[in-house]
Amino acid sequence: DVQLVESGGGVVQPGGSLTLSCAASGFAFDDYTMHWVRQAPGKGLEWVSLITWDGGVTDYADSVRGRFTLSRDNRKNFVYLQMHSLRPEDSALYFCAKDVSPNLGYSLEHWGQGTLVTVSS
């Protein structure tokens, strides 16, 4: 079975940094694009970032571009979301998700349970 397990969330002060990890198992990890999507408490879904199967293409929402960096380790089956210059509006539950495609399919077939990021002084 496909499993995605996020970790690394926590409380951080505005301007701080945090790195989220997503451990993947149960599928050929290096065959698929991976995404991060976030959801503020009681709010809707916001797409954050993607990385294609080989790491060749990354893309970011305008709201995080220049502050967040997504990478992957296909030997360890992990994706990493480095977040810098965090703002209170970045507070959300961050989901890692697997695409159905190795490229830009944007069909998020499997999701983890999320890791909570709170940006507050």
Added chain:
Amino acid sequence: DLQMTQSPSSLSASVGDRVTITCRASQHINSPLKWYQQKPGKAPQLLMFGPSSLQSGVPPRFTGRGSGTDFALSISNLQPEDSATYFCQHAKTFGGGTKVEV
């Protein structure tokens, strides 16, 4: 930037009813919308990524249609387990969500 406007934001219906959720794009879209179901405290689940691309295990009571700028998700023979929030998605943009209460 593309905007996806979902309506209604919430609805209440009875078991056995048919409900329709609409999603309007601010510009023409050339590919099918994706639809997700999210139950409280859970991660979203992909329902379909096109009118003929129902995810495994999703009952055929869920149907998607539309093209261009206007899309819809219909749920027929509504069941209690269909109580959830539904989101449409095109590429990087999600709709605001529709909470369905059965």
